[in-house]
Amino acid sequence: MSARDVVVIGGGVVGISCARWLQRDGHRVRVVDPQAPGQGCSFGNAGVFAVDSIIPEATPHALWDVPRMLLSSTSPLRLVWRDLPRLSPWFARFALQARPARVRASTASLAGLCAEAMAGYREITEGSAAASLMRHTGWAHVFERAETAAGARHEMDERARHGWGVRWLDGAELHERIPGLRHDVAAAVELPDIWMCVDPARFVERLAADVVAAGGQVEQARVTGLRPKTGGIDVQTAGGAIHADHVVVAAGVDSEGLASGLGDRLGLTAERGYHAMLESGEGGPPMPIMSGEHKFVTSPMANGVRLAGTAEFARADRAADPRRVRILLDRGRNLFPGLRTESHATWMGCRSTTPDSLPVIGRSAAAPAVTYACGHQHLGLTLAGITGRLVADDLAGREPRVDMRPLRPNRFRIFST
Ligand SMILES: Cc1cc2nc3c(=O)[nH]c(=O)nc-3n(C[C@H](O)[C@H](O)[C@H](O)COP(=O)(O)OP(=O)(O)OC[C@H]3O[C@@H](n4cnc5c(N)ncnc54)[C@H](O)[C@@H]3O)c2cc1C
The missing domain is CATH 3.30.9.10 (D-Amino Acid Oxidase, subunit A, domain 2)
Structure with missing residues (x-):
């Protein structure tokens, strides 16, 4: 697998976990967020790994x-x-x-994600100050x-x-x-x-410090749009465009706006x-x-x-x-x-909440160099670790640990496949 330049949009618990998992595969990672890490929804949650x-x-x-x-x-x-x-x-x-059949399907999918949730944290918190x-x-x-x-x-x-x-x-x-x-x-x-987790904001800050310690970048900028190009994608910010081989959109509730610019609909x-x-x-x-x-x-x-x-x-x-x-x-x-x-x-x-309570994790239909990781509703702290792992597995072409189909972007679009 070749190392790629990956931009992660969003320095919440989900984006930072994606960054850590991608670094484990050798990718060069840059996290972009107008705020410091952990200042969005990840700041104020109840701290329960509610698997x-x-x-x-x-x-x-x-x-x-x-x-x-x-x-x-x-x-x-x-x-x-x-x-x-x-x-x-x-x-x-x-x-x-x-409808009862949909409730059963979403329960099965959430149960699959939750079963992997703590293992999804093990490797990125091992040796990290976040573990304490x-x-x-x-x-x-x-x-x-x-x-x-x-x-x-x-x-x-x-x-x-x-x-x-x-x-x-x-x-x-x-x-x-x-x-x-x-x-x-x-x-x-x-x-x-x-x-x-007894301090959710500090938890993200510490994982973000690990991103930097492992050679990644965490920088403050708002992404205003995404422009796919042959061989990658341009991430537009007020300070200019950043070229990337791949982009992970983990911008919480703002992910929908970035997705719509590409023609995707996430249902958040x-x-x-x-x-x-x-x-x-x-x-x-x-x-x-x-x-x-x-x-x-x-x-x-x-x-x-x-x-x-x-x-x-x-x-x-x-x-x-x-x-x-x-x-x-x-x-x-x-x-x-x-x-x-x-x-x-x-x-x-x-x-950021979807109608079926399942996160959106998967590739853009319009731009294959874009992966979404958002829509974690009441469970973003719980599921961030496994989300990062699933995103990294997808980029590496590894078999995912859960069935990814129920999590696909565009599933709420009429006539989606
Ligand atoms: C009251 C409350 C209690 C909760 N309790 C729990 C709990 O006990 N357990 C649990 O698992 N979950 C809980 N949650 C849910 C959990 O907090 C969220 O699911 C989780 O924080 C989502 O993380 P995130 O990284 O997706 O989003 P965020 O933390 O919101 O991060 C998204 C980041 O993207 C950035 N961003 C947005 N737009 C752009 C842009 N254009 N360019 C660049 N960056 C951008 C934002 O600045 C933000 O930092 C709770 C939520 C609430 C509100």
């Missing part, structure tokens, strides 16, 4: 719940109604993905009401069927495992196999999430805790407790809505009454 999260968002149950959730101002799901006209084609595709930010804590889902716990049984059984440990906790054991949790919760389920939308980063770790849990009712995570981070969640469908460039953080703070205090919320920082970021 058990194999159920797509679009399910018959979710469709049933959506109208009720949209009508409540405090629900974890929010739609900015004035953006509905531009979001409706995406929602129509989302609804079509809720990874902890084997497990995580747990907590249910305030018995009926929500009962409703989650099926999903938890599905996780167990795919080989992940699932342990229902009750009474005394529950409070022993999760001290600080309010006393009247109905049930909890612990997933002991799960790892977490911005699913905005928020966090409140509490300065104090007091009263927080020893592992990330997902609220079964309110769908936010309380995570013990290196520098405090993070309350993270919300699925807000709106244009990526709209201002953040401070009410979403207030809801997270209220819900967090309600679940963990000892939390110290007075001093906190807030953040909003855009997940």
Whole structure:
């Protein structure tokens, strides 16, 4: 295999992981991003390597719940109604993905990716300072009401069927495992196999430092377009064009704009999430805790407790809505009454999300020198390692570890092949 000049667009966890995997194959790698590494969506996530999260968002149950959730101002799901006209084609595709056969297919595909997720990190974190930010804590889902716990049984059984440990906790054991949790919760389920990252932004920064240490470049510039040429591709930036043999588009939610310039359609939308980063770790849990009712995570981070969640469908460039953080703070205090919320920082970021909850990983139909690696929705931290490996395997012509067909770009285009 010949070493190539590869430009990776996007220095989030996905782009940096692609860069590290490509370097392992001897490629000369240049990461281009207008921000420093890890400042996009990868900055503020809940830090869970959630390899058990194999159920797509679009399910018959979710469709049933959506109208009720949209009508409540405090629900974890929010739609900015004035953006509905531009979001409706995406929602129509989302609804079509809720058919049982599609749910089974997406679950199988996510399960395949998740099964490879931690192995996908092993080689790029070995000997890296990033590894010291990874902890084997497990995580747990907590249910305030018995009926929500009962409703989650099926999903938890599905996780167990795919080989992940699932342990229902009750009474005394529950409070022993999760001290600080309010006393009247109905049930909890612990997933002991799960790892977490205690500082997601620093994790990316450290992997980016490894890119540089291995001879790669990480530079600040915004890519404005891609121009395929015989024998490669020109990457256009305000500072001029960079010629590359190959380009990896890992620009998160902005990947769609770059793809459309080439005539590709990825099916991404911005699913905005928020966090409140509490300065104090007091009263927080020893592992990330997902609220079964309110769908936010309380995570013990290196520098405090993070309350993270919300699925807000709106244009990526709209201002953040401070009410979403207030809801997270209220819900967090309600679940963990000892939390110290007075001093906190807030953040909003855009997940790039497809209607079938599967990432887009594969070659452009229009320009074979372009590979997409985006659309990782709630699982970008989890799946970045395996994504990098799949991208490198594709360039090297190696057999992929998972079936790549469900991940192909243009799958939401009418009449796509
Ligand atoms: C509240 C919340 C909680 C989450 N919790 C978890 C979790 O616990 N576990 C998990 O696995 N995932 C979680 N996620 C999802 C995860 O954070 C994302 O899937 C992941 O960060 C996506 O990484 P990325 O590299 O694709 O995108 P980003 O981190 O957004 O990186 C994309 C980069 O591309 C750059 N870029 C954009 N346009 C251009 C351009 N034109 N030229 C050059 N560069 C460009 C941007 O500046 C950015 O740095 C969570 C997300 C949110 C919002």
